[in-house]
Amino acid sequence: MDTDTVSPFVKGVEILPDGSVARTGTNYSGKFQEAHDASKASIQSRISNLESGGVKGTGKVGTKDSRPDxxxxxxxxxxxxxxxxxxxxxxxxxxxxxxxxxxxxxxxxxxxxxxxxxxxxxxxxxxxxxxxxxxxxxxxxxxxxxxxxxxxxxxxxxxxxxxxxxxxxxxxxxxxxxxxxxxxxxxxxxxxxxxxxxxxxxxxxxxxxxxxxxx
Known part of the structure; x- marks a missing residue:
């Protein structure tokens, strides 16, 4: 079997406590690293939006209609x-x-x-x-x-x-x-x-x- 095609979840990968991935072997896929980093960045961005009062997944801050009654x-x-x-x-x-x-x-x-x-x-x-x-x-x-x-x-x-x-x-x-x-x-x-x-x-x-x- 070609070791380059082995799933990173089989061996050679360690999930660290902060959610990042460490390479521990030779069968690690670079594409997997890129996909994981992009996914992690997206999640962190959404959390940041919510903490700042934004609308989930949009980055837009919800505001109350300030027009007078x-x-x-x-x-x-x-x-x-x-x-x-x-x-x-x-x-x-x-x-x-x-x-x-x-x-x-x-x-x-x-x-x-x-x-x-x-x-x-x-x-x-x-x-x-x-x-x-x-x-x-x-x-x-x-x-x-x-x-x-x-x-x-x-x-x-x-x-x-x-x-x-x-x-x-x-x-x-x-x-x-x-x-x-x-x-x-x-x-x-x-x-x-x-x-x-x-x-x-x-x-x-x-x-x-x-x-x-x-x-």
Whole structure:
């Protein structure tokens, strides 16, 4: 047998406590040494990334969104929406007839969404965490009703190019949060006519329930 092809794990190799490899015989493969050194360097790099607060395997440091929370107005008073940021979006004023049809379709979509949320054990936990009662959750499940004091909100308004897709919907507490966002929408879109387009900074709650925690 050609000794150059003998696996380094058979003989001629010693694994040291620090993970490095020492050659002790003549059958050691140089290619194995290179592969091992590269693997060890990669592992050490990932450990370093994690210790420095980086994202595993990327070297990128995760940072919290430092943008200020949105502050709107309700009855002349400023109201902050915790953890709601503004996003730059393009509003496209829709034809009123098209908007009316989408609102009609939304009635069934909203009912189905409420039933779906109340039929999901993980979502039930989130609903309760947000302060929604067991009775309201039962009504969601049985009748598809929106909990008392809450609204299903379009993150991008229907009359401004939004859709009825679930990703564009959020169950939001009506007072003061939904009212504040509605006021901002009315202010930003005042005077727009069908076909008009406008780039705006608009508050968009993340997730499916806002606020996620009971106040």
């Amino acid at each position: 949105f502050v709107g107005k309700l009855k002349g008073e400023e109201v902050k929406l915790p953890n709601v940021k503004t996003e730059k979006v393009t509003f496209n004023k829709r034809n009123p007839n098209d908007t009316a049809q989408l609102r009609k379709d939304f009635n069934k979509i909203r009912k189905d969404l409420m039933k779906s949320m109340a039929d999901n054990p993980e979502k039930i936990k989130e609903l309760k965490k947000a302060g929604i009662s067991d009775n309201d959750i039962e009504d969601m499940m049985e009748y598809g009703l929106v909990p008392d004091g809450w609204q299903v909100h379009h993150k991008i308004p229907l009359d401004q190019g939004g859709t009825n897709n679930v990703e564009n919907l959020v169950l939001i507490k009506n007072h003061p949060y939904h009212k504040v966002i509605t006021n901002e929408q009315n202010s930003l879109t005042k005077g727009m006519k069908p076909g008009d387009s406008k780039i705006v900074d608009f508050p968009i709650p993340k997730g499916e329930i806002y606020p996620p925690n009971k106040e």
